[in-house]
Amino acid sequence: MRCLVIRMSSLGDVSLATAVLEPLREHFPSIDVIWLTRPPYGALLRDDPRISEVISWDRRRLFPTALLRVEGFDLVLDLHRIPRTWLISALLPARRRLGYPKARRHRKALVRGRTDQPVLHTVERYLEALAPLGVRAWGTPRVFVSGEAWERAETLLAGVSRPFVAVAPGARWPTKRWTSEGFARVIEELRARGIGAVLVGDERDRDFAGEVRTSCKVPSLVGRTDLPTLAGVLSMASVLLGNDSGPVHLANAVGTPAVAIFGPTHPKLGFAPLKGRALTVDLPCSPCSLHGERPCPRGDRVCIRGITTEDVLEALKELIP
Incomplete structure (x- = not known):
């Protein structure tokens, strides 16, 4: 199974998004994960043995052309969900495309004082994106430090x-x-x-x-x-x-x-x-x-x-x- 994970930035979000990797690997032991991110964060992910390849995309370029040499994906997991990542997901050949719930309305309601109910933690919402795959295990953010x-x-x-x-x-x-x-x-x-x-x-x-x-x-x-x-x-x-x-x-x-x-x-x-x-x-x-x-x-x-x-x-x- 070949999976593209998209989380472009920033430092905290990229760190938290690594929580999906262990549940994915437990559910799909032979999964091949490619991660698309921005250049500063690619270096942080390259020592993760759960990731086969990290593609760092400079936003000044129209499209991450390195993805074009990949012969399609079984899954595109968009953990950023902005117009640019929607476009990338739509243009790539993929059997399935999933995104995480950003809870925009809920968060804005908190800011505007219309509710005091907390939003689910970001890690929980990243993991919710895996539910349609039958993956319901907890995952913990983990960044590997090289020697x-x-x-x-x-x-x-x-x-x-x-x-x-x-x-x-x-x-x-x-x-x-x-x-x-x-x-x-x-x-x-x-x-x-x-x-x-x-x-x-x-x-x-x-x-x-x-x-x-x-x-x-x-x-x-x-x-x-x-x-x-x-x-x-x-x-x-x-x-x-x-x-x-x-x-x-x-x-x-x-x-x-x-x-x-x-x-x-x-x-x-x-x-x-x-x-x-x-x-x-x-x-x-x-x-x-x-x-x-x-x-x-x-x-x-x-x-x-x-x-x-x-x-x-x-x-x-x-x-x-």
């Missing part, structure tokens, strides 16, 4: 005290970030308790990570790791502390618990860490956006500023061995 990535991570962590907490202070939208002062105070308190810390993130997080470092001395790997090496770093951490962002789900996928701070978004939207704690201030206006892209309607960001250093330290204490 080379592990060695690179070990080298970068040479000066970091153990045990340590990986701290990912960034997020795509500034409104989703906890305060730089809060992160700094937590890092200083961890150090006083004999626990190390290291900042992680990509190039876009450099400025905010710099703000954190103005208030405390902490080693930083922000902008210094590719995704496989970041996975290696997170696999060695005792806990990941971050906002509602991709590193939380990557940490879980390599077996590390996470403390995730939610502000304008909310765990009810389906992205709480599967292993760890989600911290949120339950306000009548929360969530106020699907992804955290809108400015705070109150103007004071109390949803994120209301989470205290003590709240974060208590959550970390529960998870650090």
Whole structure:
């Protein structure tokens, strides 16, 4: 059986989508899985023995032509479901095409205050896509760390005290970030308790990570790791502390618990860490956006500023061995 899995982005979604692989392989032992994604995430999937081939598609190209050399698919599993992936699925010769329930209306109703019922976790909705195949087993997100990535991570962590907490202070939208002062105070308190810390993130997080470092001395790997090496770093951490962002789900996928701070978004939207704690201030206006892209309607960001250093330290204490 030849199956194409489509999940183009982003870091958290790609990490969570790997949950479908184990149930698929258990149900179809001889399945041949090809995964279509964007270039940054292809490197994260290439060491997964459950995937036969990873095709990285640059969106500037009209169509992922590498798929044309494949002689048809028994199944196209679209775990992204945007117009571009619909078109790819429709153009490829396939016996069956399935997609996952995005719960758009439910999520929008939460944002607009029309319901307070949580959306099924994203992993559960990915797995629901397999139900028409008779696959009803639970699957856990898993990202494999290669020996080379592990060695690179070990080298970068040479000066970091153990045990340590990986701290990912960034997020795509500034409104989703906890305060730089809060992160700094937590890092200083961890150090006083004999626990190390290291900042992680990509190039876009450099400025905010710099703000954190103005208030405390902490080693930083922000902008210094590719995704496989970041996975290696997170696999060695005792806990990941971050906002509602991709590193939380990557940490879980390599077996590390996470403390995730939610502000304008909310765990009810389906992205709480599967292993760890989600911290949120339950306000009548929360969530106020699907992804955290809108400015705070109150103007004071109390949803994120209301989470205290003590709240974060208590959550970390529960998870650090």
